Amino acid sequence: MWAQRLAAGDETVLDELYGAYASLVYGLALRITRSREAAEDVTQEVFGFVWERPLAFDPARGTMRSFLGVLAHRRAVEVVRREERRRRLPERAHEPDVVEPPDDAVTHAEVTGHVRRAVAALPGVQREVIVLAYFKERTYRQVAADLGLAEGTAKSRIRTALRRIADTLAEEGITP
The missing domain is CATH 1.10.1740.10 (RNA polymerase sigma factor, region 2, helix turn helix motif)
Known part of the structure; x- marks a missing residue:
């Protein structure tokens, strides 16, 4: 609209x-x-x-x-x-x-590595929704359709996975 x-x-x-x-x-x-x-x-x-x-x-x-x-x-x-x-x-x-190397490039590479490790540590179903939503750029509706889930379930799994990733990153001293 x-x-x-x-x-x-x-x-x-x-x-x-x-x-x-x-x-x-x-x-x-x-x-x-x-x-x-x-x-x-x-x-x-x-x-x-x-x-x-x-x-x-x-x-x-x-x-x-x-x-x-x-x-x-x-x-x-x-x-x-x-x-x-x-x-x-x-x-x-x-x-x-x-x-010195550019701060942004170094920081980006470090954070990317931490994020990828945090995603890899997720349980299978949570990792799957994150990979689809963020690495394959699917909307939550597309994630739901791809996995045969209800849209609310897909949203919930994405939110839960993001919370776990944020907690993992916070434990490693990385904050937004």
Whole structure:
């Protein structure tokens, strides 16, 4: 519904989306950035992105809520990383020139390894739904159809598996 209206340039849909999801986007951004100003900027950027690129949202891949949540999370993390680099710049000015691998690539590789190990440690049915949903990019409805499950059962298994993965990562000191 929203995707079609966005693509058609319906200006009222942006107001509706903002009314329905601004608090979610702002809340996620605030939790990650810990700055009201940064959270407001992230919120504005997320809704600006949706308006400027209406075809980026694919209803077959998930809900508008999850799409906006992912956008908010990514943008907020970018803001935090940029601020962290900016903060470290004066410290590094006094250090000798040392070639270091890019922080993002190293961090991504480390986290990916931890996540893959956490997924591998899941019980079979939970691992199966996570692999379908996240590695094969299926929606929970597609996961349910692929496995012959009720949609609610597929959602529940995905949520349970994600909770176990988060707990495993937290035990290893990795937090979002």
